[in-house]
Amino acid sequence: MKFSKTLVFGFIGGVLITLSLSVLAQVSKKGFSGEETVAEMGGEKLTKADLRKTVSNELIPIENDEYLVLSRGVEEWLNTRLLQQEAKAQGLTSEELYKKEIWSKVQVSYSDLQEYYNKTKELYNEPFEKVSPLIMQELRRSEYARVKKEYLDGLKKKYSAKIHLQKPKTFVEGLALPSPLPSSPSAGVAAAVQGIVPQGAGGPVNPKSEIGKFPSKGPENAPITIAEFSDFHCPFCKKVEPTIDQLMKNYPDKVRVVWRHYPLPFHTGADRTHEASM
Numbered sequence: 371m372k373f374s375k376t377l378v379f380g381f382i383g384g385v386l387i388t389l390s391l392s393v394l395a396q397v398s399k400k401g402f403s404g405e406e407t408v409a410e411m412g413g414e415k416l417t418k419a420d421l422r423k424t425v426s427n428e429l430i431p432i433e434n435d436e437y438l439v440l441s442r443g444v445e446e447w448l449n450t451r452l453l454q455q456e457a458k459a460q461g462l463t464s465e466e467l468y469k470k471e472i473w474s475k476v477q478v479s480y481s482d483l484q485e486y487y488n489k490t491k492e493l494y495n496e497p498f499e500k501v502s503p504l505i506m507q508e509l510r511r512s513e514y515a516r517v518k519k520e521y522l523d524g525l526k527k528k529y530s531a532k533i534h535l536q537k538p539k540t541f542v543e544g545l546a547l548p549s550p551l552p553s554s555p556s557a558g559v560a561a562a563v564q565g566i567v568p569q570g571a572g573g574p575v576n577p578k579s580e581i582g583k584f585p586s587k588g589p590e591n592a593p594i595t596i597a598e599f600s601d602f603h604c605p606f607c608k609k610v611e612p613t614i615d616q617l618m619k620n621y622p623d624k625v626r627v628v629w630r631h632y633p634l635p636f637h638t639g640a641d642r643t644h645e646a647s648m
Contacts, residue, residue, distance in 0.1 A: 515638050595627075
């Protein structure tokens, strides 16, 4: 039953990626040239290129998301064809090959389970018998991701497969930006008064004003603000929570904690957990 659910979610994810790629392809076909005029007044024209410069900060999360969608689509497309090619070479179906070369090699022993628990038991603060199913699930998930990547990387070398998709220069590795970074109003006003079109994003971001956008606890005027970048799947993040709680309890009027999502890329499924929490 678990395997069937995985297939269903995989199918849905594939459909979403396909639809996203289709939409992006349709947008690309319209050909938004940098010289395209998007507004004009009194003989003065605003081109697409000039407009992108003025809102460049707001475009960062959009470009990041676009790259992530495209990269997942590319990987899905390439991996499917690699498995089909290798399955044909071995006289198997893609499903049979997947089971033979990936699923069957995802092995986590009882000794692996105990070793991991002994190294991290202070993080769980629970007896082995109670947390072992959770640890086993995490270890199997991690091992599956490792085996799959290792096997597909081997197929990429075997069949000389290459991915040419480039990351945008503004891409933020491993960090999801929940909202656009606003430009500075004062810079925009100054530029308008002087009759100058802003060339950047409108000036540097003010960290103090930006912090107010995110979930927090504690008074806004607290002299100390802790920005907590955390991962729901990280046992070390869990370990620091009692300390944060104690600080809030000891200094209720002096400390404010601001929560920032930071799902680590090697924690499989962490990004989806954070999305669900939002």
